[in-house]
């Protein structure tokens with residue numbers, strides 16, 4: 001005879017088996033469900049926080065090797081000296097103390113999707129029921145480029161300060177060469193913003209020579225009107241913009257950047273290599289099946305991998321075609337957190353999730369522009385698509401937008417880390 005409790009347990013496990021149609025069933029129902037998150041950037045910190053906020057019965061472990069997160073957002077202002085590193089350094093304390101996230105200071109090195117375990121560099125094995133990967137980006141190698149010598153600074157931290165030192169060392173009238181990789185890459189307007197701020201900084205310090213922008217793309221990827229106007233008016237004679245120009249190799253001993261149209265001499269350089277999902281994503285077999293796939297193939301209802309069950313990928317590593325921004329990483333993390341909470345309650349994910357992205361770009365030391373878009377789930381195609389009439393950008397850079405940028409960033413930082 002079934003006891004009342006046992007019947008309830010079986011009913012519950014039936015519900016979970018139904019939910020398991022999106023992946024495989026849970027282990028013993030009595031134990032607290034375990035979510036493990038790899039990577040504590042905007043995506044990973046937000047998903048860890050919101051799973052705990054929405055269901056404190058779920059155990060959440062965040063694996064991250066760094067003691068703090070250094071935000072790429074606003075990091076170009078550290079390069080110019082307008083902000084300091086403390087302004088972009090975000091602590092993990094609140095995730096631990098306010099939300100009860102278990103933080104493991106370690107690097108994940110391998111995933112066992114059958115045994116549902118993560119192995120770490122320090123030799124730990126961390127078991128999960130659901131795993132969320134949020135490891136950000138990795139870079140293609142550029143022949144001759146050593147990013148310890150020529151920092152890309154497309155991951156903030158020590159490289160941000162190394163780039164600042166490069167900028168300060170440009171001789172009067174010297175040339176600063178920077179490159180922009182083929183899209184998709186992290187933060188569509190970010191490299192153009194950097195070009196503007198390099199030029200602004202050289203002009204303000206009366207050292208203006210040239211900022212030579214080598215863009216692998218056929219045209220400016222985001223806010224084309226704003227950046228073309230800035231290049232041809234505000235920075236006329238300082239910024240030289242070259243579309244469809246790829247860096248093929250670097251010979252820094254001779255201060256030379258080689259491109260598909262020939263070599264260029266530079267006094268300083270910022271080569272931003274082509275990007276792909278964080279290393280662990282490829283190692284775990286989560287890339288799409290198309291040849292040369294660079295990003296994780298996921299179902300945007302839950303961000304669960306289409307290839308490996310119970311593994312979700314969010315933030316810059318995912319390949320849904322949505323922009324790679326911190327704002328978007330935060331939005332995807334909440335969709336994923338909601339899907340996980342529903343999964344453990346035996347429910348299907350929200351069938352119509354929406355996300356949005358916003359990027360503020362300083363154009364000078366006093367003005368900024370912005371770009372925003374909303375995405376919605378399109379059930380017919382199974383894709384996230386821009387919602388009509390939501391793609392918008394600042395008509396012109398203003399000081400008001402520059403001020404708003406700090407309020408926006410403060411809110412995003414707090415929503416993700418506090």
Ligand SMILES: Cc1cc2nc3c(=O)[nH]c(=O)nc-3n(C[C@H](O)[C@H](O)[C@H](O)COP(=O)(O)OP(=O)(O)OC[C@H]3O[C@@H](n4cnc5c(N)ncnc54)[C@H](O)[C@@H]3O)c2cc1C
Nearest residue numbers: 039041042043072108135136187315316325326327359360
């Ligand atoms: C100059 C610049 C300006 C930008 N401006 C904007 C903006 O205005 N608006 C905006 O929304 N976005 C902006 N972005 C983009 C934004 O910074 C990224 O989209 C965002 O950081 C992506 O978040 P993420 O969590 O996916 O990755 P990340 O922030 O890179 O976090 C990944 C984390 O994973 C950790 N990690 C990696 N591998 C492992 C592992 N094996 N084990 C454990 N941990 C691991 C890393 O240490 C890191 O902490 C900008 C970017 C740049 C470069």
